[in-house]
Structures are given as C-alpha cells and as structure tokens.
Amino acid sequence: MDIRALDIDDLDLVCRHREDMFRDAGRSDDVLVPMTEHFRAWVRPRLLDGSYFGYAMLEDGVPVAGIGLMLIDWPPHPAHPTQDKRGYVLNVFVEPAHRKRGLARELMRLAEAEFARRGVGYLILHATAKGRPLYQGQGWAGTTEMAKAAPR
C-alpha cells in the first residue's frame, strides 16, 4: 500500500470520496449532486494553496482510501488557550472492497502526526455512525456541539 500527499490532481478523487462517504451515510443524490458541485468549486483553490491537505492510499497505483485535513481559525479556548487554530479531519473514505483492513486507522495516525508537526494540539471531526467506534478507539470523544438549520 502506497501513501502520498493530496494535490490538485486529486480534485476529482476528493470530490468522489466526500460524495461516496455521505452516500454511505444515507444521503441521497438530490442533496449530494448540488453539494459536490459547490464543494468542487470550494476545495479547488484550497488544494492549490495547500489549505486543504491530506493523504491518499494506493494499491497498485489505484487510490483506495483518502483523508482530508484543514486548519480552522478558532478563538483561543480552554482546550487550547494559547492557540487560535483547530485541526479538522474530513472526508475519511475507504473503498468498500478495502474495508476492515485498518486503512482508516492508518490514515488517522498520519493525520494526527501531520497536525502534531504543524503544532496544532486540538483536533475535531464529525463522525458518521459507522466511523464513530474507530475514532473512539483512538481516543476521540463527543463534544457539546449543537446545530440548527434555520427556516429558509
């Protein structure tokens, strides 16, 4: 299994991983098609300037898994009183035929090492129901975040 950093040539791959991840979680095309169109335009400049980064895993040159990473501007907080950044993990995806082999766990280890290298001490993600046990097993815990979709 080869591992390499994401770059702009992975634009399609990153978009596909995000869409397939949410499709796996039960989302339907009526929301995923417009999401991917807008996500592609959003992530393209960020892949180019490196503010969206991460890794792809390849078997025989074919990508089989990926992970996205970002630094999010955040007000200094008791969990990171002297820092104004949080590390964010997103778009963790492993192709169905390659699951249960520890690839996501390995991608998460790479992610934590990269954030450590960048000096970021507080990391967040949003878990699907499927992903939650993996993260819990690696020391992640639920937060007090709440959300509300405003009436349109």
Added chain:
Amino acid sequence: MDIRALDIDDLDLVCRHREDMFRDAGRSDDVLVPMTEHFRAWVRPRLLDGSYFGYAMLEDGVPVAGIGLMLIDWPPHPAHPTQDKRGYVLNVFVEPAHRKRGLARELMRLAEAEFARRGVGYLILHATAKGRPLYQGQGWAGTTEMAKAAPR
C-alpha cells in the same frame, strides 16, 4: 432593556463575558488567564473588521448580557449543499443577577434573525451544560462532532 450591536469599544466586555462563561462552567484561572490574553489579541481585529459581531443588552446603560456571532468558512455539506458558510454562536453570557428573565432567549432570537438576514441557513454552537436546555427548547440538537486533544 436596551440592545445594541457590539463594536470595538466592547473589547473588554466580550473578553470578560467569555472568561466568566467558562468560569461558570468550572474552568480555572490557570487556563482562563492565558486564554483571555490570547483571545483578546484574536478578537480585537475581528471586532474592528466586523467578522466578530453580536449584541449587548443594557439596563440603565450597564451591560448585563451579550452574545457573539461569526461566519465560519465551511465546505458545502448535505446540511447546506450550496453554501460554504456556517453561522457560529459563542460567548453567550448573562450576568448572574439577571438570569431567568429570558435575556439569553432574546439574544438567540436576535442571532438567528441576523444570520437569516445574512442568508446563512445552518447554525452551530457549543453548549455548556447550563445552556443546553435553552438551546434544545429553541430547536437546536446535538451533532456528531468529536474532539481529541493531541499529546503535547
């Protein structure tokens, strides 16, 4: 009760509200003192350029409650497939002598109206244990966010 928008003259007030909010939630000075020092430097330019905004409530000219608001850059997501912003509510604080009078509820109504005016459809916050019932009563629900503090 008068209500006005926050501005740069509220720098001390905003810092005090954030610190007192976390102190109420059980955080101690060893983390709050450095947090406020760094938060002050972080929020000052954002109060000046309007990227941190919000409201103060005053009784007889004296501030008794406040709320902070931000727009957070976020990848288009099934909950907001065509938008790349989330509204974030933070630093909701009511002076102890003025609690149980609905001030926080009124501040939240103002916050939601302001985000609606700005066209932002998906809102998030992090609730203290005390604040949670208020938000639940206004239609907010917990998310799947998880966090991990990396070893330093």
